[in-house]
Amino acid sequence: xxxxxxxxxxxxxxxxxxxxxxxxxxxxxxxxxxxxxxxxxxxxxxxxxxxxxxxxxxxxxxxxxxxxxxxxxxxxxxxxxxxxxxxxxxxxxxxxxxxxxxxxxxxxxxxxxxxxxxxxxxxxxxxxxxxxxxxxxxxxxxxxxxxxxxxxxxxxxxxxxxxxxxxxxxxxxxxxxxxx
Numbered sequence: 001x002x003x004x005x006x007x008x009x010x011x012x013x014x015x016x017x018x019x020x021x022x023x024x025x026x027x028x029x030x031x032x033x034x035x036x037x038x039x040x041x042x043x044x045x046x047x048x049x050x051x052x053x054x055x056x057x058x059x060x061x062x063x064x065x066x067x068x069x070x071x072x073x074x075x076x077x078x079x080x081x082x083x084x085x086x087x088x089x090x091x092x093x094x095x096x097x098x099x100x101x102x103x104x105x106x107x108x109x110x111x112x113x114x115x116x117x118x119x120x121x122x123x124x125x126x127x128x129x130x131x132x133x134x135x136x137x138x139x140x141x142x143x144x145x146x147x148x149x150x151x152x153x154x155x156x157x158x159x160x161x162x163x164x165x166x167x168x169x170x171x172x173x174x175x176x177x178x179x180x
Contacts, residue, residue, distance in 0.1 A: 010090050010127045012165035016175075017134045017157060023173035025094050028131045029062060037089040039082075039126075040066045041075055043099035058094070066092075072102040076113070076120040084125030091126055096160065097133035100153050110152040117156075118163050132157055134169070 010031050018024030032038045040062060046052040059068070067089065071078050075093055082091070093099075103113045121128060136154045141147045161167045167179040 010129060012127060013121050013124065013163060014129045014166040014168065015160050015164040016129060016131045016168050016170060018170035019134055019137065022170045024131050024170040025058065026061065027170045027175055028092055028094065028129050031129055032090065032092065035065055038066050039089045039091045040068045041078060041091055041093045042068055042070045043072050043075065043095060043102060045072050073106060075099060076116040079120035079124050079128065082125045088126050091128045093128065093130045095131040095133065096156060097153060100156055101149065104149060110156065114156045114159050118159050121160065121163050130160060
């Protein structure tokens with residue numbers, strides 16, 4: 001799946017939403033100018049062969065101008081510690097869905113962590129693009145953990161969208177601007 005390249009100059013905070021395999025990560029990556037350095041803040045950990053393959057595919061698609069920082073939990077702290085120097089690399093966080101799962105698995109409070117993330121975004125020293133899943137579009141999950149996760153992600157997406165300058169929903173590889 002190849003999303004049409006947009007290669008626009010990003011500024012502020014952009015939230016890219018979409019379902020599984022919707023093209024949201026490729027779209028988020030396409031917002032960055034080719035050849036310009038960028039920081040890829042990866043939240044996934046390679047816990048099994050399938051996730052290892054997904055991570056490898058993402059790395060191969062991005063190419064060499066990206067600096068990858070793997071941080072499964074403390075993305076707000078990373079954002080707070082970035083410096084604002086002129087020409088500093090913009091940031092892509094991929095993805096909030098995996099990050100929230102990591103937060104919940106670690107026994108942390110999703111609301112507290114979400115507020116910390118939103119505060120860090122509001123004070124971010126660099127442009128930030130965040131990718132997140134939209135998991136609440138289907139049926140209500142049959143178990144309490146899945147319902148709790150879907151509810152928490154919906155609340156997180158709403159909170160991040162509220163502080164974002166731009167929000168884009170990607171479906172079938174096609175972007176729909178919800179907020180600009």
